[in-house]
Amino acid sequence: MDHPSPGLAEAVSLPEQRQGHGLGPAETQDEAVLATEGLTWRIGEVAIVDGVSLRLRAGEFLGVIGPNGAGKTSLFNLISGLRAVTAGRVLLHGADITALPPHRRARRGLGRTFQSSSVFGGLSVRENVRLAVQAQRGGSMALWRRASAYREVAERADECLATVGLAGRGEVLAGTLAHGEKRKLEIALLLAGEPSVLLLDEPMAGVSAEDVPELVEVIRGLTAHSDRSVLMVEHHMDVILGLADRLAVMHHGALLACDTPDAVMADATVQEAYLGEGL
Numbered sequence: 001m002d003h004p005s006p007g008l009a010e011a012v013s014l015p016e017q018r019q020g021h022g023l024g025p026a027e028t029q030d031e032a033v034l035a036t037e038g039l040t041w042r043i044g045e046v047a048i049v050d051g052v053s054l055r056l057r058a059g060e061f062l063g064v065i066g067p068n069g070a071g072k073t074s075l076f077n078l079i080s081g082l083r084a085v086t087a088g089r090v091l092l093h094g095a096d097i098t099a100l101p102p103h104r105r106a107r108r109g110l111g112r113t114f115q116s117s118s119v120f121g122g123l124s125v126r127e128n129v130r131l132a133v134q135a136q137r138g139g140s141m142a143l144w145r146r147a148s149a150y151r152e153v154a155e156r157a158d159e160c161l162a163t164v165g166l167a168g169r170g171e172v173l174a175g176t177l178a179h180g181e182k183r184k185l186e187i188a189l190l191l192a193g194e195p196s197v198l199l200l201d202e203p204m205a206g207v208s209a210e211d212v213p214e215l216v217e218v219i220r221g222l223t224a225h226s227d228r229s230v231l232m233v234e235h236h237m238d239v240i241l242g243l244a245d246r247l248a249v250m251h252h253g254a255l256l257a258c259d260t261p262d263a264v265m266a267d268a269t270v271q272e273a274y275l276g277e278g279l
């Protein structure tokens with residue numbers, strides 16, 4: 001997307017907002033739910049993603065930042081299977097999923113939101129989520145012949161809506177939702193797939209300033225009191241600093257740093273990378 005990256009200086013001066021969920025440092029929780037090893041995507045001679053090795057732990061919130069064009073969305077495309085890697089591996093719960101298509105990665109617990117929406121505007125909010133739950137549970141129309149199965153699907157859909165704060169909006173046509181609520185619905189659709197790892201690509205894009213705090217709280221809730229892990233690209237530094245346990249910084253396709261937000265912000269190489277982009 002074409003938008004200005006915010007400056008680090010602005011971000012550093014923001015108030016501390018992180019609310020840890022009790023995860024210890026890297027050494028005490030080194031079982032990665034998602035790992036990339038030397039992940040590389042080249043177009044001709046140009047490495048768009050260049051040997052990125054990352055580890056995401058259970059319950060962890062890992063933010064991905066970097067100047068425009070650093071390769072963040074491309075990294076997500078490789079992890080979710082939208083693009084085939086040139087080299088390297090993607091591991092989910094220790095299993096190599098590098099060769100699997102996106103829907104099979106999703107079945108194994110890897111959920112992704114897209115910058116473009118997958119919402120059916122002509123259906124109600126609840127109907128959208130019911131369809132997603134039904135798809136997760138096998139999708140056959142035979143499912144609906146059992147009243148109890150229908151009830152279970154409806155209940156699970158309502159749970160997903162409640163989790164994202166849309167409990168009272170089930171009957172509204174999805175196409176009429178404002179950007180902020182639409183993003184919440186997209187997250188509810190993702191939750192219907194019961195993912196253990198969520199990839200969120202710029203969830204605040206297009207959301208009005210007054211809707212941002214509520215959406216931030218919904219996203220914060222995704223890892224609170226659960227083993228769910230989140231990998232999130234976000235340009236709003238105040239938002240990502242308030243959410244992330246660690247930050248991965250990309251620059252020219254490579255991973256420049258991956259550490260606690262405080263350590264990353266103090267890193268001279270990171271500051272240079274942002275300043276080098278003329279910010």
Ligand SMILES: Nc1ncnc2c1ncn2[C@@H]1O[C@H](COP(=O)(O)OP(=O)(O)OP(=O)(O)O)[C@@H](O)[C@H]1O
Binds near residue numbers: 002003043066
């Ligand atoms: N299909 C493609 N063909 C050619 N170049 C591409 C393709 N996809 C991405 N690129 C280039 O790769 C680089 C990284 O793009 P990418 O969208 O991954 O960066 P990003 O960090 O997500 O950027 P932004 O923050 O602006 O969204 C950019 O220079 C982009 O133009």
